[in-house]
Every structure is written in structure tokens, then in C-alpha cells.
Amino acid sequence: MEKRLLFPGCLVFARFQEYELAAKAVLKRLGIELVDMDGFSCCSSSIVPPFSSDWINLPAYNLALAESRRMDIVTLCGSCTRSLRLTQQQLAGDAVQLEEVNRRLAEVGLEYHGSAGVSHIIEILAGRLDKIAAGATRPPGYRVALSHPCNVIRPSAALRFDDPWKPRKMRDIVEAAGATLVDYDLEFECCGATLMMVDEEWATRAARAKLHSALDAGADLMVVSCGNCFLSLGRMQDRLGPDEPELPVMFLPQLVGLALGIGKEALGLS
């Protein structure tokens, strides 16, 4: 079985074990074993770059760690995907910075060559639509609204992943799994999760608007593929007030896993 390293990122590692469980179960069914990445660290995210040019050493460290284990990386969050991909691009085009990064990595016994690939789980699943459709013996009867992870698709010049304004890949996956997609006005709007770090009211309003838009369109499930999206659209529902209608939220591999007939416990849904 093909092996890849799972880079969970800080948020999923700390808060969303069900996402990790479901990702491992679904990819195993599709022929990929996700191996835990011992020693991984924060990717720098959007946190470190404004403070120091040293930010690039963290994603470079993780990429070099994957290289040392001769495996490509699978990511679950948007921010990690963007940080690792931008680092690959930056180091591929800047020999001076590459040399500087490698001087630092040498101090921890690693060297970056750029040979480890990075794929978000959407990309992995979108590349196996036929297998998903063939194995989807139990199409979930949900009317699904999607939230697309901004950091996996933009900036498109660097990420080269999907349509940056109307991404399709999550839609294709959900359709292959046999669920019904619901179009809604704010489908392609950001969930606003990161705004929590600067203004809780803005973050709450962004989440409320998106949830109401999906509910108004008739959705009975929100599906996400990023820890931040779940934080905003799932966990933040508790803060919206007692009279707010609820919308269940699920991670993408949990929905796909249900379609493939994988048990709820193995998908972190029980």
C-alpha cells in the first residue's frame, strides 16, 4: 500500500482528532496509508511571517523531515498547505535563501532538496473520483452545503489547485460520494475563522452569515475540509445565541467515509 506522511497541523492535531481518524480510514480504503509524522512542527502559518524572516525555517524543516523519510505529505488544513507550498516555490526560485535555510537545517541534521510533495486531502480525493463513485454503496442522504478552504486555492498562481473563485474539486468529491449539493449565495465566501484573532464580533458575524445562507438554501449539512472552517462554522455555533437554527458540520472525509460504508466510530462520528 502506498504510504504518505500525515501533516495534521497544530489545529487539527490539538482539536480535531475526528478529522485525522476519518482521513486515515478513508485514504486506507482508497489504497493510501497515512503515517504519523513524528517530530513535525508548526508550519509558521500566518503567525510567524510578520515577525521574522525566520518563518521559512519551520515549513522548510517539515519538508526536509518528510524528505528524510522519503515520503510525500498529506495536509488537512488550508493554512499548512499554503505555507508548505509557498515555501517550496520560494526555495525553488532563490538559491541564496535555499543556502541560508540549509545552513540552519544542518544544525538540526536535515537538508532541504525539494523532493517531498505536498497535497491537501481534497487533492488526493479529487484524484480518485472513480474509486469513490464505485465504492459509494451508501450515498449519504444529506443536502450538503460546502465551505471551501481559502488557503488551499488562493493565491492560485502559487497553489495551482482549483478555480480560485468558484472551486470545483470538493463539489466533484461530494457528487462522487452520491450526496446532493446545495448551491448557496455565500458558498465561496471565507468562513472568517482567523478574524477571531483580531475581532470576535467580526468572526461571529461572518460565520452566522454563511450558516444562514446555507440554511436558507435548504442545506441540512455543512461539509468542510479545514480545521479553521470547522472552528468557525461548527464550534462557533454555540456563540451565535439560543434562538439560532443549528446546522450540523462534518469534515469531508467523514462524509466520503459514510458513503463508502465505513463505520461511524472509525470516522469519529459516534
Add this chain to the structure above:
Amino acid sequence: MNRKSCDQCGVCRECCIVEKLGGEAITTILSGDSETGAWNCANCWKCIESCPAGFDIYLAIIEHRRAEKAPASYREALDNICHYGYIFPMEEIDRIREMWRLPPVRQVDPKIIRMLTRKCQLIPPDNKDDDSSV
């Protein structure tokens, strides 16, 4: 500052979620309507995607954030990353993973993080950096 190629056309303002929520962001700064707001960002990068001039808005964001005081949440997250290697402390993580029947994952050695983020240790709270390259 690399504002030369920003035509102040305002296209980025139309897709910025912070502006839609009534706040000021990098897009407001670039248009000349605000001096601050670079930290007010959802990291959706629609501004970068929409720019018809191909202006490097990301570089502008970094430059402006370095000139403004960082929110406490960012400083705390930076502190955690530089100390533990992660945005959050992970003391309880093995126990939580066991509850989910997930095996433990070896955490990064904080000494490695200290070596990789030497300059970051000097930065908060005033955002100064001895190397301004992004």
C-alpha cells in the same frame, strides 16, 4: 514599500471580507483611506487574487504588519510556536489521542525550534526584525 504598481483601483476592496464587515484592512490602507488595519485579515487572499496589476499585496501586508503593533493573540501564538513548536501547548495531547484510540505522535524537540527561530525570540512585542526580507 512596494506600492509603485498599486493603481489604487479598489478592486481588492470589493472582495475583502473585513471591509464587507465594516472594518479597515490592507485594502483600505492601499487605497489611502486608512493608516492602519493590516492585522485585520481573514487570510482569504482574495485581494491578491483580484489585483489586476499583479501587485504583491502579500509583501505589503507583511510590511504594514511589521509597522503596526501586533494583536495580543498573534503575539501569544508566536510565543507558543517559539517555545513548544506549535500554536497551542500540547501537554494533554497524548491523553486526548488515547481517548480517540490514536497512537501518540512524538512532538518536536523544543531545542530544534529554538535553533530554527532564533530571530523570532527577539521580536515581540515591538515587531522589530534585524532582517526585513520576507
